[in-house]
Amino acid sequence: MQNVHFDKVLDNLLTAIVVMDANLNIQYINAAAENLLSVSGMHTHGKNFNDYFCENDDTPYSIQDALKRGVNFTKRRARWQLSNAREMTVDYTVTPDADDGFVVLEAHPLDRLLRISRDEAWIASQETTNNMVRSMAHEIKNPLGGIRGAAQLLSRELSGHDLDEFTKIIIDETDRLRRLTDRMLGPNKPVAHKPINIHEILEHIVSVARLDAPEHIQIIKDYDPSIPDLLGDKEQLIQAILNIVNNAVQALSENNIEHGCVNLKTRIRRRFTIGRKNHQLIAELSVIDNGPGIPPELIEDIFFPMITGRAEGTGLGLAISQNLITRHEGLIECSSVPGKTEFKMYLPLGNTNA
Incomplete structure (x- = not known):
């Protein structure tokens, strides 16, 4: 298949393009597909498409059936799991060329x-x-x-x-x-925006949390030192993050987790959207504990006031934390399974684009 003249055009597309033969062996992928599948085009040529992703349904068979019958089809919100175990949601369209025995797959990531x-x-x-x-x-x-x-x-x-x-x-x-x-x-004073080193805030929080944490609970720090200063209110950010850290420590203590661990991790994320704003750089702060997890029936509502899974909780701590982070144009997300509960806080760094 002669596609050399179209490489530059296809590589500039945001749509992921994968061209396969009748056996689903990859003949060509563009740059967007390389990025989507986390692979290199040079290493994928001639290899089977199924080596790089799997899906719970019958996607490969549908592709082969489309080629045999010479009809195209589109599937919405398909869940793919890549070879590196990363999962994603995509819309994809399959267009077969029965005469030449090729099939073209166009995928749009939706996550x-x-x-x-x-x-x-x-x-x-x-x-x-x-x-x-x-x-x-x-x-x-x-x-x-x-x-x-x-x-x-x-x-x-x-x-x-x-x-x-x-x-x-x-x-x-x-x-x-x-x-x-x-x-x-909540706080009635406006956010006092000043340059802040997020790790100075975390060091203060760790010192405070260790005063009340039982000896068997370990607090681990996993920092990215390259994160620049952010503009924010130091006192409000301390309160927001400390609420979450204290919740993690109390969950481990109340449930008598023998080797309890709270991990504070910071990373930089690029081109991240919060609400309607696209941020070139954000600081991602994670508070992870190995406690029993949050009950599934509460996970969607834990940031609303008066919602709590603890007998002694007031249900205001997380609501206040979310409000304070929102005041900094940020956001908190939570995921939880038994043995791992993770709160991720996203705080903008630098300029934003609407």
Whole structure:
């Protein structure tokens, strides 16, 4: 097959192109396909396409059937697993050339688009929920001042009386509710954007976490020293990250994990989209623990207020962390299975493109 004259054209396409013979042996792949499959075109020539990916359904048979029948087909949201164990979601189209015995596969990766769509929906839902919670907290907080004032006046009238004990309970419980509503309202000061070294923040968090962590829980640091300073509010970022680290330590401690481990890992990600903004560079911070994991029925809702899987939890820590990271135009994502729970925080570095 003569394709030399079209190499430059095909290599400039964003669509992954793979040309195979009747036995699904690769005859040509363009640059986008090399990137998609994480392979080199020189090493794949003549090798079977099935050596580089697998799918749970009958994709190879569908391709061969299309070639035999001379009809093309398109499949949406197919799940591929590559030879390096990486999974991806793709749309692909198969176009056979029965006369020459070749078949062309065009693949469009969807993971980034699906994640962007999911993040946009989640951010919108989170914003709506936060507004509702703040409104509710204000409505609760306003009458608490009147209740506390009335209880104080009553306490003065009952000074020395046995009933004065009950007014003190009213005052203490009112104060507790006010502290709770203050946490629900979140920080009321704007983000003070200053250059910050993320690893200085993490070192402070590690020092604080180790004070309360049992001796059998290990905190591991896996830093990428090449990450430049980011613009942010040091106090707010410390609070956001410390909430997540403390949750990991408490999960390990409460479940008596014998060799408990919390891993703090930082990496740089390039061309990453958060909401509708495309960031050239972001800092990716992961907090990973080997605890029992988050119950599947809670995993989708853990960043909403009052949702918690711990008996002693208030359900506000993660909601506050997400709010603080969102204030920095970032995002937190979570994945969890028994033995590995990972919170990933994405914080922009440098300029953004809409």
